[in-house]
Amino acid sequence: MKMQIASFTVSGLAAILVGLACAPAAQALEIALPPETAALKPSTLPGYQLALRNCTACHSAQYMQTQPPLSHEWWEGEVKKMKKVYGALIPDADMSAIADYMSATYGSGKGADEANAKGVAAAGAKK
Numbered sequence: 001m002k003m004q005i006a007s008f009t010v011s012g013l014a015a016i017l018v019g020l021a022c023a024p025a026a027q028a029l030e031i032a033l034p035p036e037t038a039a040l041k042p043s044t045l046p047g048y049q050l051a052l053r054n055c056t057a058c059h060s061a062q063y064m065q066t067q068p069p070l071s072h073e074w075w076e077g078e079v080k081k082m083k084k085v086y087g088a089l090i091p092d093a094d095m096s097a098i099a100d101y102m103s104a105t106y107g108s109g110k111g112a113d114e115a116n117a118k119g120v121a122a123a124g125a126k127k
């Protein structure tokens with residue numbers, strides 16, 4: 001019985017060694033990630049530039065785009081939460097302008113800034 005186990009182990013080992021010898025050499029894998037398509041909506045509101053600087057380091061703009069049209073107050077709280085809870089390095093002086101932009105673009109003020117955003121996009125296309 002003992003012999004049988006031993007011979008089984010040896011043949012198992014041999015199979016592993018043969019397998020290793022036949023394995024192709026490790027190759028560098030090239031992985032092409034899909035392009036990031038979510039971007040903050042352009043606006044002439046000062047909060048747009050501030051948001052580009054302060055709000056896209058940790059997550060994509062999809063986080064803002066997928067919110068329901070929430071109030072200005074909610075967006076103020078959200079900007080505060082990003083700073084206080086998640087440690088975003090947002091200067092205090094920039095916070096209300098960012099909330100203005102977020103609320104006008106993704107919140108309850110949505111639509112009011114729509115014409116503005118189109119104007120900016122058209123101006124950008126002419127360049």
Ligand code: HEC
Nearest residue numbers: 054055056057058059063064067079082086087088089098
């Ligand atoms: C330091 C990193 C960081 C920065 C910078 C940051 N966020 Fe976030 N944000 C997070 C984390 C972490 C979450 C929660 C992720 C989760 O729950 O999956 C989050 C979630 C969100 C959400 C989804 C709703 C929620 O509360 O979970 C929104 C909207 C959002 N962030 C907006 C912003 C805005 C606006 C800014 C700029 C003022 C900003 N974020 C900057 C880290 C950051």
